[in-house]
Each structure stands twice: as C-alpha cells, then as structure tokens.
Amino acid sequence: xQQYIIELSKYGITICMVMYTLLxxxxxxxxxxxxxxxxxxxxxxTFLLQLLCFLHMALVSGNMEYVFFYLFAQVxxxxxxxxxxxxxxxxxxxxxxxxxMLLGVGLCMISRLSFDRAVRQYIIVLxxxxxxxxxxxxxxxxxxWKKMTWVYGLVGVFVxxxxxxxxxxxxxxKITFTITVSVxxxxxxxxxxxxxxxxxxxxxxxxxxxxxxxxxxxxxxxGLHVIILVLSRDLGSALIFFVGYVFMVFIATGNxxxxxxxxxxxxxxxxxxxxxxxxxxxxxxxxRDPWTYxxxxxxxxxxxxxxxxxxxxxxxxxxxxxxxxxxxxMEDFIFSSVCEELGAIFGICIIMVSLCLFFVMLKISxxxxxxxxxxxxxxxxxxxIFQVFLTIxxxxxxxxxxxxxxxxxxxxxxSVMTSMIMFFIVQGIxxxxxxxxxxxxxxxxxxxxxxxxxxxxRKQ
Amino acid sequence: MGRRxxxxxxxxxxxxxxxxxxxxxxxxxxxxxxxxxxxAVLFALLIGYxxxxxxxxxxxMINNSYxxxxxxLLSENYRGTIYxxxxxxxxxxxxxxxxxxxxxxxxxxxFSHIVGYSTxxxxxxxDLCNYYLINSNISLNSKVxxxxxxxxxxxxxxxxxxxxxxxxxxxxxxxxxxxxxxxxEVPTGKILAMVSHPDFDPNEIxxxxxxxxxxxxxSVLLNRATQGYYPPGSTFKIVTALEYIRQNPDTYGAYSFSxxxxxxxxxxxxxxxxxxxxxxxxxxxxxxKSCNSSFANIGMTLDREKFGxxxxxxxxxxxxxxxxxxxxSKAEVSPDTPDWEMMQVSIGQGKTEITPIHLNMITCAxxxxxILMEPYVVDxxxxxxxxxxxxxxxxxxxxxxxxxxxxxxxxxxxxxxxKGTATRLSGQSYxxxxxxxxxxxxxxxxxxxxxFTGFAPAEDPQVCVTxxxxxxxxxxxxxxxxARRLFDGYFREKGEL
Numbered sequence: 001x002q003q004y005i006i007e008l009s010k011y012g013i014t015i016c017m018v019m020y021t022l023l024x025x026x027x028x029x030x031x032x033x034x035x036x037x038x039x040x041x042x043x044x045x046t047f048l049l050q051l052l053c054f055l056h057m058a059l060v061s062g063n064m065e066y067v068f069f070y071l072f073a074q075v076x077x078x079x080x081x082x083x084x085x086x087x088x089x090x091x092x093x094x095x096x097x098x099x100x101m102l103l104g105v106g107l108c109m110i111s112r113l114s115f116d117r118a119v120r121q122y123i124i125v126l127x128x129x130x131x132x133x134x135x136x137x138x139x140x141x142x143x144x145w146k147k148m149t150w151v152y153g154l155v156g157v158f159v160x161x162x163x164x165x166x167x168x169x170x171x172x173x174k175i176t177f178t179i180t181v182s183v184x185x186x187x188x189x190x191x192x193x194x195x196x197x198x199x200x201x202x203x204x205x206x207x208x209x210x211x212x213x214x215x216x217x218x219x220x221x222x223g224l225h226v227i228i229l230v231l232s233r234d235l236g237s238a239l240i241f242f243v244g245y246v247f248m249v250f251i252a253t254g255n256x257x258x259x260x261x262x263x264x265x266x267x268x269x270x271x272x273x274x275x276x277x278x279x280x281x282x283x284x285x286x287x288r289d290p291w292t293y294x295x296x297x298x299x300x301x302x303x304x305x306x307x308x309x310x311x312x313x314x315x316x317x318x319x320x321x322x323x324x325x326x327x328x329x330m331e332d333f334i335f336s337s338v339c340e341e342l343g344a345i346f347g348i349c350i351i352m353v354s355l356c357l358f359f360v361m362l363k364i365s366x367x368x369x370x371x372x373x374x375x376x377x378x379x380x381x382x383x384x385i386f387q388v389f390l391t392i393x394x395x396x397x398x399x400x401x402x403x404x405x406x407x408x409x410x411x412x413x414x415s416v417m418t419s420m421i422m423f424f425i426v427q428g429i430x431x432x433x434x435x436x437x438x439x440x441x442x443x444x445x446x447x448x449x450x451x452x453x454x455x456x457x458r459k460q
Numbered sequence: 461m462g463r464r465x466x467x468x469x470x471x472x473x474x475x476x477x478x479x480x481x482x483x484x485x486x487x488x489x490x491x492x493x494x495x496x497x498x499x500a501v502l503f504a505l506l507i508g509y510x511x512x513x514x515x516x517x518x519x520x521m522i523n524n525s526y527x528x529x530x531x532x533l534l535s536e537n538y539r540g541t542i543y544x545x546x547x548x549x550x551x552x553x554x555x556x557x558x559x560x561x562x563x564x565x566x567x568x569x570x571f572s573h574i575v576g577y578s579t580x581x582x583x584x585x586x587d588l589c590n591y592y593l594i595n596s597n598i599s600l601n602s603k604v605x606x607x608x609x610x611x612x613x614x615x616x617x618x619x620x621x622x623x624x625x626x627x628x629x630x631x632x633x634x635x636x637x638x639x640x641x642x643x644x645e646v647p648t649g650k651i652l653a654m655v656s657h658p659d660f661d662p663n664e665i666x667x668x669x670x671x672x673x674x675x676x677x678x679s680v681l682l683n684r685a686t687q688g689y690y691p692p693g694s695t696f697k698i699v700t701a702l703e704y705i706r707q708n709p710d711t712y713g714a715y716s717f718s719x720x721x722x723x724x725x726x727x728x729x730x731x732x733x734x735x736x737x738x739x740x741x742x743x744x745x746x747x748x749k750s751c752n753s754s755f756a757n758i759g760m761t762l763d764r765e766k767f768g769x770x771x772x773x774x775x776x777x778x779x780x781x782x783x784x785x786x787x788x789s790k791a792e793v794s795p796d797t798p799d800w801e802m803m804q805v806s807i808g809q810g811k812t813e814i815t816p817i818h819l820n821m822i823t824c825a826x827x828x829x830x831i832l833m834e835p836y837v838v839d840x841x842x843x844x845x846x847x848x849x850x851x852x853x854x855x856x857x858x859x860x861x862x863x864x865x866x867x868x869x870x871x872x873x874x875x876x877x878x879k880g881t882a883t884r885l886s887g888q889s890y891x892x893x894x895x896x897x898x899x900x901x902x903x904x905x906x907x908x909x910x911x912f913t914g915f916a917p918a919e920d921p922q923v924c925v926t927x928x929x930x931x932x933x934x935x936x937x938x939x940x941x942x943a944r945r946l947f948d949g950y951f952r953e954k955g956e957l
Contacts, residue, residue, distance in 0.1 A: 003600075003603065003604040003607050004600065004604065007600055007603075247495055250491060250495070251488055251491050251492060251495070254488050254491050256491075256494075305513075305517075306529060308510075308513065308514065309513070309514065309517045310529045311514075312514060313514060320532075321529070321532075322529055322532055339510075339514075344510060344511070344514040347510065348507050348510060348511065351503060351506060351507055351510075352503075352507070355499070355500065355503050358496070358499060359496060362492050362493075362495070362496045365492060366488075366489045366492045366493070374488075378492065378495075382495065385499050385503075386499075389499075389502060389503065389506065392506060392510075393506055396506075396509065396510050396513060397513075398505075398506060398509050398510075
C-alpha cells in the first residue's frame with residue numbers, strides 16, 4: 001500500500017502543479033476581478049500539493065518530523081491565503097496565491113534537503129510576513145516616498161560599498177554581513193535589500209522628468225551600484241540591477257533606443273568584465289565546456305545537469321534522488337533539485353507560474369496613472385523575472401552561472417524577505433489603485449478621506 | 461467592488477478628466493506590453509531548452525561516471541541480462557554463496573570487447589546500455605512484491621544482434637594472431653560478430669585489471685575493431701579508384717599503364733608488393749591485381765582538392781554514426797599535399813590510418829548501392845517481464861556515393877575474387893567480392909598486416925566481412941581464407957549452403 005501511495009503521489013504532485021499553472025494562465029485573461037471560486041480552486045491545488053509532498057516524504061523516510069513541519073507550513077499558508085485578504089480586502093489574489101505556491105514548494109524542498117534549515121527558513125518567512133503586512137499600510141499612510149529620491153540612491157551606494165570594504169569573503173563573493181546576535185549567527189545579504197532602494201531611487205528620479213540629462217544622471221548612480229557589485233564579485237546582482245535600470249529608463253522615456261543602447265552597453269560592459277576579471281572568465285569557461293573541467297570549476301554545473309537529466313519528466317520522487325551532491329543546492333541550485341525529485345514538468349510549471357506573476361505585475365503597472373508608482377511596480381516585476389531567468393538559466397547551462405537565488409523557493413533569509421517585501425509593495429500600490437478607483441473601467445469610485453489624499457498625492 | 465449602475469456617470473466624468481491629464485504624459489501601455497513580450501520570448505526559449513535537454517540527455521547524464529545516481533539505482537535494482545540474437549546469455553548477474561552479486565560472462569573471452577565489462581569502468585554493450593541495464597521497468601505490482609520480500613528489482617534486459625556461432629568462428633579464424641574481425645549484415649547494418657585479439661576474460665576483470673593496464677605492448681583492453689588504427693594498405697585503393705571514377709566518369713575504362721614493378725616520380729619511388737611486375741594493366745586489372753605502381757600513377761593524376769572532399773564524404777577524420785566507442789580514421793589530401801605523399805596516400809600507406817569498423821562501413825555502403833546503414837549492436841530492450849521498452853530499427857545514414865559508383869566498385873571487387881588477389885575465395889557456391897590489402901607497418905620488408913574487406917553474394921550482398929590480421933603477411937594468403945570460412949559459416953547458418 002505504502003509503495004503504491006509513494007509511486008502515485010509522484011504523479012499526483014505533477015498533476016496538482018500542472019492544474020495550478022493552467023489556472024494561473026486562465027486567470028491572466030479574466031477581466032472579472034471577483035473570482036472567488038477560481039482562487040479557491042488555486043488554493044485547493046496548493047494545499048493538495050503540499051499534502052502529497054509531505055505525505056510522500058513521511059512515508060519514504062518513516063520520519064514523523066515531516067508531519068509536524070507540514071502542519072506548521074500549512075498553518076502559515078492558511079494564514080496568508082485567508083487572513084491577508086481579510087485584512088486587506090483589495091489585495092491581488094493572483095499575486096498572493098502565486099507567492100503562497102512558490103513559498104510552499106520552497107519550504108517543502110528545503111525541509112527535504114535539511115530539516116534544521118527549513119525551520120530557520122520558516123521563522124524568517126514568518127518575520128518577513130509580519131514586516132510585509134505593514135507595507136501596504138505604510139505606503140498609504142506616509143507621504144514622503146516621492147521626496148526621498150537621493151536618499152535611496154545614496155543609502156544604496158553607501159551600503160553596497162560598506163559591504164565591499166568591511167565584510168568577509170564568502171564563497172568568493174563579498175556579499176554578506178555576518179552579525180553575531182545572542183541567538184546565533186545571522187548572515188545578511190545587503191545587496192538583496194538595496195534592490196528595493198534602487199527601484200525607489202529610479203522611480204523617484206524619473207517619474208516626472210525623463211529628459212536625457214536626467215537619464216544620464218541616473219545612469220551615473222546606477223552605474224556606481226553595478227560597478228560596486230561587480231567588484232564585490234556579485235555578478236548576478238550586478239546584472240539584475242543593470243537590466244532593471246535599462247528597462248525602467250525604457251518605460252520612463254518610452255524610447256526604444258534606450259533598450260538598444262542598454263543591450264549594446266551591457267554587451268560591451270560584459271566583454272570588458274570578461275577581459276578584466278579572472279572570476280568572470282572562470283564562470284564563462286565553466287559554462288562553455290563543463291565536461292572538460294568537471295572536477296574543478298564546472299563541478300557544480302555538471303552535478304546540476306546530472307540532477308535535471310536524472311530526474312526526467314516526472315522526477316525520481318522526493319527523497320529518492322541525490323540533490324545534495326550539488327554544492328549550494330539550497331541557495332543557487334534549488335531549481336535543479338526540484339527538477340530531479342519532482343520532475344522537469346514540475347520545473348517548467350515553476351517557470352510558468354513565475355512568468356505569470358510577472359505578467360500580473362505588468363498588468364497592474366499598466367493600469368497605474370501615477371508614474372512614480374507605475375515605475376516601482378514595473379521595476380519590481382522586471383527585477384523579479386530577470387532573477388528567475390538568471391538562476392534557472394544558469395542551473396540548466398543556458399547561460400553562465402551567476403549564483404543568484406530563486407525568489408521564494410531558495411533557502412536564504414535576505415532573499416525571501418526581500419522578495420516578500422517587494423511583492424507587498426506591489427500589493428500596496430495595487431490596493432491604492434483600487435481604492436482610488438483610478439483603475440481603467442474602475443471598480444470603485446473616489447470616496448472620503450482616502451480619495452482626497454490620493455488626489456493630493458497625485459499633484460505632488 | 462462590482463460595477464454599480466448609479467456610479468457610472470461619475471465614473472465617466474472621472475475618465476474624461478483623467479484622459480486629459482494623461483495627455484501631458486505619454487501612455488506607456490505599449491512599452492509595457494513590449495517588455496512583457498520580450499520576457500515571454502526569453503522564457504519560451506528557456507522552457508524549450510530545458511525540455512530539449514531533458515528529452516535528449518537523460519541517458520548520457522546517468523551514464524557519466526561522475527554521476528553518483530548510478531549507485532542509487534544499483535542499490536534498488538540489479539543489473540539486467542545481455543542476450544545474443546538467438547537468446548543465449550552473454551552476461552548476467554547471479555549471486556554467489558555469500559549472496560554477493562556477481563556479473564557472470566558464460567562465454568568468457570569470446571565477447572570480451574563487444575559485450576565488455578561493467579566494473580572497473582565500463583566497455584562495450586555493458587557501457588552502451590548501462591542506463592537500461594540498471595533501470596527496472598517491471599510493473600508497479602512486481603516492484604511492490606519485491607519490496608515486501610526485501611528483494612531488488614531486476615534491471616532491463618538487452619537483446620543484441622550478435623550471433624554466437626559467427627562470433628566463435630571469427631574468434632577461431634584469428635586464433636593466436638592479433639587483429640580484429642567485423643561481420644555485419646549489409647541491408648540492415650546489424651553487427652553480427654566483432655572480435656578483437658588479444659582478448660581477456662571479463663569474469664576475471666577485477667583480478668587481471670592491473671596486469672592489463674601495465675601491459676603497454678599488446679593493448680588488450682583496446683577494441684581493435686573500432687578503436688585500432690591500421691594503415692589501410694591496398695584496401696584504400698577502393699577510395700582511390702572511386703575518386704578516379706568520379707574525376708573520369710567517361711574515360712576510366714580506357715585507362716592503361718605498363719607496370720615495371722615500380723613507379724618513379726623524381727627521387728621518390730613506389731614498389732609493387734614483392735617487386736612483382738604486372739606488365740600492361742587497365743583500370744580493373746590494376747585494382748584486381750592490386751598494382752601499387754599503377755595506383756601511384758592514378759593518384760598523381762587526381763585533383764587533390766576534390767580528393768579531399770571525397771575523403772570527407774567517406775567520413776575520414778569525421779564522426780562515425782556509431783554508438784560504440786571508436787577512433788576517427790585519418791586520411792588527408794589537399795592542394796598542399798606534396799607529390800611523394802600523394803603517391804603514398806593513393807596506395808593507403810604513409811600517414812593514412814583507418815579502423816576496421818570504418819573500412820567495414822565503406823564496404824557495406826558499396827554493397828548497399830552507396831547507402832550507408834548505421835551499424836548497430838543492440839536490437840531491443842525488454843523489461844524483466846518481457847515487455848519491449850525500446851527497439852532499434854535499421855537506420856540509413858545517407859549516401860556515401862552514387863548507385864552507379866557503387867555498382868562499378870562492386871564489379872571491380874568481384875574481379876578481385878575472380879582473377880585478382882582474392883582468388884582463394886572463388887569457386888564457391890556463392891560469389892564473393894572484396895579487396896585485399898597487405899599493409900606495411902615497418903619499413904622493413906615483409907612486415908605487413910593482412911587485410912580483407914568484402915561481401916557476398918556479389919549480386920545481392922547480404923553479409924560484409926572485414927578482417928585485419930596483424931603481422932601475418934599478405935592479405936590474399938592469410939585474410940582471404942578466413943573470410944571464406946566466415947562466408948561459409950554465414951550461409952551454412954542461413955541454410956543456404
């Protein structure tokens with residue numbers, strides 16, 4: 001009996017994920033915002049998926065710890081899926097549901113890889129949720145967001161350079177601060193949080209004036225960010241910042257030339273970096289010819305490919321593969337371990353769900369009249385999706401490895417916290433939009449105090 | 461949240477003020493859509509790439525010896541059995557008295573290279589089908605039953621195209637000589653027998669491993685049939701002849717040469733085998749008698765650039781459509797090739813090197829109207845319960861030459877048997893065709909490898925045999941009688957003799 005459940009749950013998991021993905025795409029094309037049944041169906045698949053995954057793990061290992069962790073994880077997801085819409089009734093359910101799905105998959109996969117770390121991750125996710133829940137309130141409560149442009153930029157540059165100068169070298173990248181607190185060591189990756197400041201900086205600098213002079217000025221500050229990140233050997237973040245910058249300028253100006261300029265400049269800069277830095281060359285070498293340097297530079301990428309190839313379409317089943325052979329599997333290669341044990345179909349669904357969330361954010365941004373908030377949502381969307389592309393493309397050897405996390409799924413407190421904050425910033429802006437009724441074919445009209453405040457805000 | 465009719469008016473009014481406000485700022489919904497589209501394309505690429513990778517590379521990934529997932533599979537399943545084409549066991553996993561799994565090879569040395577071994581690295585079919593052998597496709601019910609009983613699952617079984625009788629015959633022919641024999645079926649490309657000497661006993665591989673590695677001189681572990689480099693000698697005249705026909709399609713029949721036993725060009729000189737003077741020869745008799753002088757003369761008339769292209773088409777220095785591990789043959793001719801080297805190449809000496817399997821493939825293509833069938837050794841994979849998981853069908857690689865060129869070469873190769881260097885094959889109930897070679901490998905006279913490559917029946921080729929006997933002497937004296945016994949064996953088995 002046990003064996004049957006184990007074998008069949010493998011297919012059940014894939015089916016749940018495929019159904020969820022299909023629903024997500026269907027949801028994109030629905031105009032009606034009130035689709036309670038629709039979201040309920042998505043929720044059911046999310047929870048069914050979790051149930052099957054943890055049941056599978058408990059049966060295979062005979063370890064009851066999984067059952068406990070499952071209960072905790074479910075409580076959390078229930079809270080997010082049910083409580084959040086109760087607190088903020090205008091929350092975007094697609095975005096919220098997608099985040100739950102990805103967080104759930106992440107917690108499940110991390111608990112499979114290391115139980116201790118899963119507990120840590122769980123706590124960080126809880127803290128992040130509490131912080132994130134304050135964000136929509138803060139966005140509507142405070143007025144100063146648009147006036148702080150240069151603060152965002154300067155703080156960002158300052159933090160990044162402080163890290164470059166002060167911090168210890170970890171995994172060949174100078175990207176973390178280790179703070180020893182009485183509880184234990186908390187490692188903290190500032191470049192993640194600077195992403196948020198960066199988006200706010202660009203939005204603040206470009207929303208009312210996107211003249212060439214302005215663009216050049218922002219280019220200098222953005223360039224400084226990127227250069228510090230490259231010097232810190234954090235190539236992945238450097239690329240994310242760069243791409244975020246190019247696309248935000250493109251939207252602010254509406255000028256397609258900036259995209260071309262960005263592509264040309266990016267290629268040129270990448271080539272320069274390749275010529276100048278040995279660590280960039282090593283990455284490219286490991287990518288171009290991994291089988292030759294299998295023992296050495298390419299060990300991680302080849303192990304990742306073994307994992308994906310060995311998993312095939314339906315995966316080997318949770319706890320049945322050997323994803324721990326991949327170095328940094330929980331941070332940089334979580335996608336490969338998902339593919340190995342849950343299958344490539346599941347992996348492709350993860351990609352599609354991420355893409356879907358990106359489209360939802362783009363849709364929101366295109367409805368916003370206020371250029372400042374529009375740019376923020378757009379910038380967050382671009383940075384999110386580009387990070388997904390970098391980590392999955394790197395782990396599958398489509399592009400050279402850059403070592404960034406997969407948002408919501410990878411292990412890493414800074415990463416998951418930043419991703420959640422970013423998503424709740426989008427949520428906050430979305431709620432404003434709906435409350436203002438400024439949405440195209442609006443659902444609600446301006447009413448009372450909120451409306452006046454929004455009106456005032458728009459004039460600023 | 462829903463649209464309430466009473467509010468429509470205010471909404472419309474609001475829309476107007478908004479659109480007028482927006483006039484100042486450009487509408488950027490289009491650029492947002494464009495960026496969405498850009499990423500959609502990027503992700504379509506990513507998904508396509510991932511799907512393609514998973515669809516094509518699962519086996520390679522599992523088989524890579526750096527991949528620890530093999531051990532995992534072997535802890536769940538035991539290795540499947542390898543069978544000959546008539547169902548004889550060539551390799552199986554059994555348990556010894558202490559319940560240890562042992563890989564058993566009932567025919568010991570006979571299939572040492574082609575079936576190979578699976579410990580100490582892998583070789584042959586054991587390597588080629590490793591993925592299937594260590595995976596088990598039995599039904600879920602059986603897996604559950606095994607699980608309850610605490611047994612491992614049986615891996616999948618591999619049915620090869622190998623013929624035990626022909627393999628034994630080929631093995632006997634080589635005897636104590638070093639060398640290789642390849643026997644393939646012309647219309648399909650099935651490998652019926654593949655022998656490489658010296659051989660070893662795969663049952664003892666763990667014990668003899670170190671001594672095999674230490675012994676540099678005889679390279680026991682090398683599968684000479686696919687990886688052994690040999691100078692092709694006169695068998696290469698097939699290629700030279702093909703090129704001459706290509707460059708002189710209308711006039712090759714009128715070729716004539718008077719052979720004094722050598723050919724001189726400047727200070728360089730090519731001798732016929734044992735200095736024999738062949739007198740006046742035409743194109744066909746130059747080939748049949750394997751006249752070196754005449755072929756050096758032919759070679760000197762050829763356009764070297766076009767010759768180089770033909771060598772490419774015949775897969776010299778190219779990848780072969782072969783799953784077994786092999787070496788790429790070496791033969792190069794270009795406009796820069798100096799005259800003395802051109803003379804050497806024309807008779808298959810000098811830097812030119814070929815593997816027996818490659819020569820066999822060229823011969824098969826000639827026998828098969830110019831079309832090369834990809835050689836293969838695995839017929840099908842079955843689960844332990846007898847369900848067919850994968851069958852391998854004969855596969856055309858493509859044309860190495862035109863049908864007409866193949867026909868002319870077949871006639872010339874028939875003449876070799878009837879009135880040339882392979883007359884020991886004539887007078888049988890079937891007509892054979894082929895080409896001999898005596899490839900000199902030392903500059904000392906008399907040290908030569910005996911070659912034969914050919915097929916039978918000449919009018920409707922069924923079987924192709926390629927033989928190399930190291931250091932035996934002339935192909936006509938040593939390799940041709942072996943080929944005759946192999947042809948006899950093949951037709952006897954088919955009941956046609």
